[in-house]
Amino acid sequence: MHNVSNSGSSASALTNSGTTLELKPSTNERPSMVSDQRECKKVLRDVIPKSIEESYNKSKNMFDICDPSQCQFLQLHKHPEVNKIVRLTYTNAGNAILALGSNGTHLVWFWPRTNLNLDGKANAKVYPQLWQPKSGFKSMINDLTSIKCGNPVSCFALSKQDAYLISTSGGKISLFNIFTFKTLTTAMPPPPMVTSLAFYPEDNNIFAIGLDNSTILIYYVLKDEVLFNLEGHSKRVTALAFSKTWNILISGDVNAQIIVWKTEGWGKLKDRYLQIHGQKVPEVQSETQIQFHPDQTNFLAVHDSHLAIYEATELRCVKQWVPEVPVVISQATFSSNGHSVYAIFVDGTLAIFEASNLQVLCRVHPCAYLSPTSRLSMWPISIAAHPLKPTQFAVGLTDGSIYVFEPRELGGNWIKTQ
Numbered sequence: 001m002h003n004v005s006n007s008g009s010s011a012s013a014l015t016n017s018g019t020t021l022e023l024k025p026s027t028n029e030r031p032s033m034v035s036d037q038r039e040c041k042k043v044l045r046d047v048i049p050k051s052i053e054e055s056y057n058k059s060k061n062m063f064d065i066c067d068p069s070q071c072q073f074l075q076l077h078k079h080p081e082v083n084k085i086v087r088l089t090y091t092n093a094g095n096a097i098l099a100l101g102s103n104g105t106h107l108v109w110f111w112p113r114t115n116l117n118l119d120g121k122a123n124a125k126v127y128p129q130l131w132q133p134k135s136g137f138k139s140m141i142n143d144l145t146s147i148k149c150g151n152p153v154s155c156f157a158l159s160k161q162d163a164y165l166i167s168t169s170g171g172k173i174s175l176f177n178i179f180t181f182k183t184l185t186t187a188m189p190p191p192p193m194v195t196s197l198a199f200y201p202e203d204n205n206i207f208a209i210g211l212d213n214s215t216i217l218i219y220y221v222l223k224d225e226v227l228f229n230l231e232g233h234s235k236r237v238t239a240l241a242f243s244k245t246w247n248i249l250i251s252g253d254v255n256a257q258i259i260v261w262k263t264e265g266w267g268k269l270k271d272r273y274l275q276i277h278g279q280k281v282p283e284v285q286s287e288t289q290i291q292f293h294p295d296q297t298n299f300l301a302v303h304d305s306h307l308a309i310y311e312a313t314e315l316r317c318v319k320q321w322v323p324e325v326p327v328v329i330s331q332a333t334f335s336s337n338g339h340s341v342y343a344i345f346v347d348g349t350l351a352i353f354e355a356s357n358l359q360v361l362c363r364v365h366p367c368a369y370l371s372p373t374s375r376l377s378m379w380p381i382s383i384a385a386h387p388l389k390p391t392q393f394a395v396g397l398t399d400g401s402i403y404v405f406e407p408r409e410l411g412g413n414w415i416k417t418q
Contacts, residue, residue, distance in 0.1 A: 062360050062361060062362065062363070063361070063362045063363075063414065063415060064362075064363050064365065065362065065363065065364045065365060065368045066365045066367055066368055067367075067368055068368055068369065069408075070368065070408060071364060071368065071405060071406070071407060071408050072124045072125065072405070072406045072407065072408050073124055073368075073369050073403050073404060073405045073406070074123075074124040074125065074127070074403065074404045075401055075402070075403050076097070076109055076127075076128065076130075076401070076402040076403075076404065077109075077127070077130060078399075078400050078401050079101070079105070079107050079130070079400065081101075081103065081105060082099075082101030082102075082103060082105055082107060082400040083101070083102065083103070083399060083400045084101060084102035084381070084397075084398050084399070084400055085099050085100070085101060085102075085381070085382055085396025085397060085398075085400060085401070085402055086100055086101065086102050086154045086381065086382060086396070087099065087100035087154055087155065087156050087167075087382055087396075088100075088382040088383065088384045088394060088395070088396040088402065089156075089158055089384045090122060090384050090385070090386055090387050090394070091158065091162040091387075092158070092160055092161070092162050092387055093162055093387075094121045094122055094386055094387050094388040094389065095110060095111050095120050095121055095122060096108055096109060096110045096111065096122065096128070096131075096162075097109045097122060097128070097384070097394055097402065097404070098156075098158065098165070098178070099382075099396055099402060100142075100154055100156055100167060100169070101400065102154065102169075103141075103144075103169075104141050104142035104143070104144050104154075104169040104171075105139060105140070105141050105142075106139070106140035106141070106142075106156075106165070106167065106176070106178075107130065108130070108131040108178060109128035109129065109130055109131065109402075110128055110129050110131050111123065111126060111128045111129075112126075112128075112129060114126070121386075121388060121389065122386060122389075122392065122394075122404065123389075123392070123404070123406065124392065124404045124405060124406040133180070133181030138181070138183075139181060140165070140167075140174075140176045140178070140181050140183070142154075142167055142168055142169035142171060142172075142174050143168075143169075143171040143172040143174060143186055143189075144169060144170070144171050145171065146171040146172050146189040146190060147169075147170040147171045147190070148190045148191050148193070149170065149190070149191075149193060149212075152169055152170020152171070152193065153168075153169075153170055153193060153194070153195045153212070154167075154168065154169045154170065155167070155168060155194065155195060155196050155197050156168070156197060157197040157198050157199050157207065158178075158199075159199055159204045160199070160201070160204070161204075162178065163177060163178065163179060164176065164177060164178070164184075164204060165178050166197050166199070166207055167197070168188075168194045168197070170190070170193055171189065171190065172186040172187060172188060172189045172190075173186065173187050173188045173194055173197070173209070174186050175187075175221060185221065187219070187221070187224060188209065188217075188219075190212075191212070191213075192211040192212045192213035192215075193211065193212040194209055194210070194211060194212075195210050195211060195212050195236050195237055195238055196208075196209070196210030196237055196238055196239055196240045196251075197209060197210070197240065198240035198241060198242060198249075199242075200218070200242065200263070201242050201244045202244075202263075205220060205221050205222050206218065206219065206220050206221070206227070207219055207221070208240045208242075208249060208251075210236075210237030210238065210239070210240050210251060211236075211237060212236045212237075213236075214231070214233040214234055214235055214236065214237060214253065215229055215230065215231050215233070215237070216229075216230040216231075216233075216237055216240070216249075216251055216261075217229055217230075218230070218266060228266045230251075230261060230266060230268070232259050232268050232271060233251065233253045233255075233257060233259065234253070234255060234257070235253040235254045235255040235257070236253055236254045237251055237252070237253050238252055238253055238254055238287040238288050238289070239251060239252035239253075239258075239287070239288050239289050239290040240290075241290045241291060241292050241299060242263070242292075243292050243296045243297070243299075243312055244296060245295070245296035245297055246296070246297070246312055246313055247262060247263045247264060248260050248261060248262055248263060248269065248312065248313070249261040249262075249263055249266075250290055250292075250299060250312060251290075252288030252289070252290050252301070253288060254286060254287060254288065255273070256273050256274040256276060256288055256303050256306070257271060257272070257273050257274075257288075258271065258272060258273070258274065258288065258290065258301065258310075258315060259271040260312065260313065260315065269313070270313070270314070270315055271315075272315045274288065274301055274303055274306055274308070275308070275317045275320065276303060276305060276306045286303055286304040287303075288301065288302070288303050289301070289302040289303075289331060289332070290302075291333055291334055292312070293309070293334055293338045293355075294334065294336070294337065294338040295338060296312075297311070297312055298310060298311055298312060298318060299312055300332060300333070300334055300341060302329055302331060302332045302343075303329070304328050304329060305323075305326060305327060305328065305329065306320070306329075307320070307321040307329055307332055307341070307343060307353075307358065308320035308321065308358075309355070309358070319356075319357060319358050320358065321353065321358040327345060328345060328346040329343055329344070329345060329346075330343075330344045330345060330346055330379075330380060330381050330382075330383075331343070331344055331381070331382060331383045332344070332383070333383050333384060333385045333393070334355065334385060335355075335385050335390040335391070335393070336385055336386055336387050336388055336389065336390045337390040338355055339354070339355055339356075339390060340352055340353060340354065340355055340361070340390065340391075340414070341353040341354075341355050341358065342383055342385055342393045343383075344380040344381070344383050344395055346379060347366065347379065348365075348366030348370060348375060348378075348379040348380060349363055349364070349365055349366065350363070350364040350380065350395065350405070351363050351364075352364075352414045361414055361415045362414040362415060364405065366379075369403055369405075374399070377398075377399070378397050378398045378399040378401070379397065379398055380395040380396065380397050380398075380403075381396060381397065381398055382395065382396035383395050383396070389406075391406055391407050391412070391413055391414060392404065392405065392406045393405055
């Protein structure tokens with residue numbers, strides 16, 4: 001069943017802090033695509049690491065990084081109260097990294113403009129500052145009191161101007177001002193649980209909300225009003241991505257179904273299931289992740305055992321990476337120019353793909369950035385690409401740490417690092 005209803009109804013139990021919202025419209029919104037890690041993947045990580053090691057399609061130019069001296073990386077200072085980084089993104093200005101811990105706490109690291117960092121952008125050579133709220137304000141922490149299930153889902157999205165953040169950790173949605181750390185409003189207490197979020201690129205006052213009960217809400221924050229209720233999925237909605245080029249919203253669920261909705265009237269245009277070929281990993285309920293290419297016409301689709309690029313309007317698979325043996329992908333993301341795809345795997349390996357053909361260019365092995373002891377207990381579960389520097393990306397790990405990676409040579413790329 002699928003239908004679109006214009007509900008015009010009020011979202012349940014919105015609590016306003018008393019602050020008047022003045023959210024300015026934004027354009028070309030780029031949704032955050034960092035992903036939560038299921039506990040079942042920990043089991044998979046333990047049983048197939050050798051398979052992952054042997055699974056990458058070989059390339060004559062592929063470079064294996066097995067030593068810390070072969071790439072530039074920086075470990076950010078850990079927060080003592082955060083033990084798992086479940087969501088990760090850069091600000092659109094490229095000067096900060098924003099992370100969400102499993103305890104609902106948001107952390108912001110800003111890179112200062114100094115003689116050692118003239119452009120003030122994030123890099124792997126200068127330590128950033130962990131930004132603290134002003135006196136009298138609490139840290140940005142998601143509401144946990146309204147959580148109704150034992151396996152809460154965390155998700156967030158950042159507005160185009162980097163001023164506003166919508167976020168949830170299984171409870172209410174919180175709207176934050178990230179410059180003041182102030183909670184502007186909260187909404188949508190579960191059930192159903194919110195499982196994905198995305199700002200509407202035309203207007204920061206509107207965002208899409210994916211739910212655990214398979215529906216999608218188009219929500220207008222200023223009036224606390226659900227404008228439309230989109231029905232078509234049969235399972236939990238885990239991905240939402242807008243394309244301003246085509247004026248569409250693409251959604252994905254845990255059953256690997258993807259649907260295209262038009263943003264004018266919010267009707268359903270097309271749907272299909274991901275074309276997952278090759279050997280399958282053991283059956284687990286996995287997130288489907290979706291991120292648009294910078295050209296806004298194709299998108300990257302990620303499932304546990306599926307990494308592919310699709311044409312958006314016809315949902316045609318343009319290119320798929322088919323590993324030789326089963327693998328488990330935690331998450332993947334386009335580089336800022338769309339020429340590369342960065343992916344993380346449950347054994348701790350980081351892979352850089354050529355986006356045009358999904359050929360592996362470079363692998364960063366866990367031994368290059370983790371100690372032998374650490375490799376037994378921690379691995380990356382979230383990833384983000386720098387919005388302005390195509391060769392830089394960051395990963396969040398299960399122990400609360402964050403690493404920023406760049407090629408060793410300034411201005412170099414990953415395939416020429418050797």
